Amino acid sequence: MRVTDVRTMRLLGPDPHGIGGRSRTYEFLFVRIDTDAGVTGTGEAAAFPGVEDEIRRCREWLLGRDPFEMRPIVRALMYGALPADGNLPAPSIMSSTATQVGPPVWGASGVEMALCDLTGKALGVSVSTLLGGSFRGRVRVYLDRSGVPDPSDHDAWRQLADRAVADGFNFLKFDLEQVAPEMTADAWNRSLTTAQIDEIHDRLSVIRDRVGSGTEIALDGHMCFDVDSALRAAQALRPLRLRWLEDPIPVTSATSLAEVRQRSPIPICGGEMFTAEQFRQFVEASAIDIGHPDVLFVGGLHEARRVADLLDVFNLPFALHNNGSALATVAAAHVGASSPNLLGLEYHFHDATWIGALARRNRPLFEDGAITVDDAPGLGAELDPTVCRRYLAPGEQWFDE
Secondary structure: OOEEEEEEEEEEEEEEEEEOOEEEEEEEEEEEEEEOOOOOEEEEEOOOOOHHHHHHHHHHHHOOOOOOOHHHHHHHHHHOOOOEOOEOOOOOOOOOOOOOOOHHHHHHHHHHHHHHHHHHHHHOOEHHHHOOOOOOOEEEEEEEEEOOOOOOOHHHHHHHHHHHHHOOOOEEEEEHHHOOHHHOOOOOOOOOOHHHHHHHHHHHHHHHHHHOOOOEEEEEOOOOOOHHHHHHHHHHHHHHOOOOEEOOOOOOOHHHHHHHHHHOOOOEEEOOOOOHHHHHHHHHOOOOOEEOOOOOOOOOHHHHHHHHHHHHHOOOOEEEOOOOOHHHHHHHHHHHHOOOOEEEEEEOOOOOHHHHHOEEOOOOOOEOOEEEOOOOOEOOOEEOHHHHHHOEOOOOOOOOO
């Protein structure tokens, strides 16, 4: 079996809840890989600038290759290869930026997901089986709720939590910078005032009181704050028993994040944009309590499993960051199912029903706040052509047209 084509497709549509409960437009990028055996695989890549260019750039190199060689292909796309016996299996530097970060890795992630789907279908096994087998059949989902349009409205916070719990979710995440944004004194200095921290505590207390201890609550700092503010906020929020504080400061300094981790009473979660090497650096620096890989940014499903094993060796758990569509969510669930140290898998688009419906399965996407990972071949999910055609980005067309 050989690769005969690599194609992409973009979708564009509304996300009613968005950031801070405000509507936005969101874009998705999908990858289809065809073979001479008629078996196809579909993956998802981050719809960030440069990613589709990277996928198109590597297309010629992928044509004629064995799609089962998922890890060698990703290794080549990320790191290149050395000549052996006069043959060059891949250029010594394949990354267009000569680095293993950014669009080259993100493009490779989408290609690898499609190859996993294709290989699983060809062999008649699930992707979780390809990744080594499942530790669990249900992967817990944590629902990203960001915030509400009027953060001062305590009833709005209660209603946001009520709906999530009523829909079966018992793990919620909110955005720290969206809890009391109207109290920001200076938009540039990465600092929280004491009064703002107190208000953040009071508003999050409304949620904790509403959902009780049976629902986990996590908080995302979006790399917005300095060490001082992160630590003062963590101390103030300690009574709320948050599951983690995510990316409280810019993650460009393992030393600074290690200081936050050492002094914070809340576990520190980080790594959504990291590759395996960056995780190693931050783990060795004792900078994170919980790893946070994303299958769209780490290099694909096998690289995410590699990170999970690295963290497990250090007795650290991980959660799966995810702002992908239903397809990427199902793909990430296979990683979660095949990793012993998983805490949960993120989902953003609970209010954008088209995003959850664009991938069809033999069962609902979510069941009682979790994704069931069964033995359906490949990812066990296929893009719905009707939904996709409705939300095609300008100038795009469905794969088979």
